[in-house]
Amino acid sequence: MQAQTRLSWGWLQRLADFFPVFIAVLLAVITSAILLIALEADPFTAFSEMLGGAFGTENAFAETLVKSVPIMFVAIGITIAFRGGVVNIGGEGQMIAGALLGAAVTLGLGESVGWLVIPLALIAAFIGGGLYGAIAGFLKAYFDVNEILSTIMLNQVAVQLMNYLLNGPMLDPESAGMNHIPKTARIAEIAELPRLVIGFGDNALFDRTRLHWGLIIAIVLAVISYILLWRTVIGFRIRAVGQNERASRYAGFRVKQQIVLSMFLSGGMAGLGGAVQVLGLQYRLQTDGSPAGFTGSAGFNGIVAALFGGLNPLGAVPASVLFGGLLVGAQKMQRELGVPAAMITAINGIIVIFVVSSQIFIQRRMQRRAKLEIAAVEKNKFEDTAQETG
């Protein structure tokens, strides 16, 4: 009886577990408001502009989603790496590696294989990003090279490699010799990811926006990644190694291979994110030569979104949308209020810090509940209920 009443209140308890997040958002908003007031901007206008800019109109929402798609791919990948105990900061580089290979396959195949070019390009991108990530995993597993340093450095390598390729071998033949921006030729029309429209006719949602099927691919991958991590032995091993290498080694897992594997999967996801930008949005691989010229920093924002999503692939989806909304909305706010551009980064940072910090309180709550349960069991209630039920 007692167990039943406790169960029926379970959902309320779960909800209360996320109370700290709401408090954190509130505190972040208040802190940001103080900054805005210091800049003599009206915080109420600012936040309503921000919200409206991100979610207010159909087009705004579509832009938010467009912005969040590459973040989502990276966040899913980062989640896998972090769960495997590897701090992958190389989302940028892995995106680029995936995009380069994906673009090369797309351009190379042209129209020769029809629509099959899309899956082939995506597979190539996954392998490209995955192998690029696996380099850092391999160095960590077999040579004890710190993965944070190696992935950051590999980001630089990838940017320069892309700059070289887009200015040379992969340069769009039409803009060769002209005062050009580094870019490839346009991909064949058949290789383009279709625009995503929900519904039919005049009332269809996202008609005439830039939103593409990359969003659906990301969501499907999030579900697959969730299943992989929590329903399969592969994920069990990855998570075990991430939590405790020594116990995993003793349990008979090949720890080094697991590290390389989680980095491969992680990089592969980021690589897909890069390719989807090419196939779904830009229809060519282009950059402005700066480090974030192609990625738009999605490789870094994905890390924050992964943490935001509680290192759960399913959580990464809404977290990425929120983060995309923050970026788009903050741009609108900045345009409308004329506050310095740095304000966007500041507000984003404040929200991220508060929300990520609130995780501690959530964990503490859960721990306290576990302790209470244990205490109840230690007081022999367990034996009583066991007798009753069994």
Added chain:
Amino acid sequence: MGQGMALQFKHLHMNGIVKQFPGVLACDHVDFDVQAGEIHALLGENGAGKSTLMKILYGLYRHDEGEILLNDEPLNASSPTDTIARGVGMIHQHFMLVPSLTVVENIALGLREEPADASFISRLRSRSVLDLGRIRKKLVELSETYNLRVNPDSPIWQLSVGEQQRVEILRALYKGSELLILDEPTAVLTPQEVDDLFLILRQMADDGRGLIFISHKLHEVINLTHRITVLRDGCRVGSIATQDATKEILAEMMVGRPVVFQYDQDAAKRGPVRLSMQNVESVSDRGTPGLSGVSMEVHAGEIVGVAGVSGNGQKELAEVIAGLRVATAGSVTALDKDITNAEPAKIKSLGISYIPEERMVDGIIKDFSVAENYILRDCTTQHYAANGLFMRFNKIKDACEEAIRAYAIKTPHTSTKIKSLSGGNIQKLVLARELSSDPQIIIASQPTRGVDIGAIEYIHHRLLEERDNGKAILLISEDLDEVLLLADRILVIYEGQFVGEVDRDDVVIEEIGKMMAGSAQHEMA
């Protein structure tokens, strides 16, 4: 005391102490007292509330109810600084020493000299200058008075564990402790070191100090103390004069039911050799020789005990067999197969189970659930994973629940994170997992360290049962009593070598103690 200084301490009374932690009543109206010149044992299982009570006395925790009277005056301490000033000292189980500093420097840590007068200059001087020479002189005097032999100028890392403990005691004495709390002080010592320590403690009591001796080793408590107070589940079960106490009485008070100390065991039915090592060498984590030429055999149907002081190669021995540490020379053979430096998975699949010494690090994954930890080694088997890929949660849950029942593991759910269970229950789960595959060879490393009496009894019975079922068991334990209790044959390890072998029936404890301290067997007539 030698200097003829009169001690202030007369008696301490703790009356009706209550301490509530979230969900747990750690101390439930506990009364406790110590008189000058008395060694008073505080006895109880893990989680009985001994440590909490003493931390309250020492000022680390604040009690919710009750009063503490030191010499009839309230001791309202808000931190150890206050209690130390009132003459209370505590020797912690884990030493609080800085390894790279010398003995004198460690004692000087946190000391402040009394200013000569109230002037600004002398106050400033006392705060900024520390006269190590004077500290050294007083230290030498103290160590002579109590026969606490230790070189004041040695860095701590060069000292043995017993010597480090003497430094801790010296530090407490130096700070003027007249009431000393000793938290399981014998856990890390050899039998000889324990004897030395007891001499020192008796002398301190004879000088009029009060000593509180926390322990769960019954024979030590009976040998050393004057009075014994037993705690169970946060309540005081009772106090008893040591002269009236027997092991059986005390254990029953601790556990709440009669406990057996001598298991009825049949003579070992030795079968063929299951595990053997030939001249095995390995390197310790610090890069020093861990094992230097170890040879031994374990037969089916016997328990071979490895006795020794902590850090003499026990860890390396177990890890080399389990495939977790590289053997740099020699060979390991199990079930007639060479397993030298084989992969852990292969060794396990041959039928060798390993109960690791550091269960929280090697045995379990703390943030995984009870069920996940239970299947850790077998997660790829068809039984737990369809096609070796998709985990069968129902099967996993059923198997785990069965183990929970069979081993009487106390946990709310199979999905509870294992780190929230007590040490005894965690160890039972590790045992359940390691025995579930019906292994032929069992390596049990410190299987009952930090485990409560009830669980210890259970684990011992399981190991004896496995022995009678013809399993070969290597029991590595720093608890000599445990080795004596279970092993059919005892090997003594010292500095990575076996220095002696004693049959169950020929045990002379003093001899084993000497071997543990490094004397080779043949040197003793």
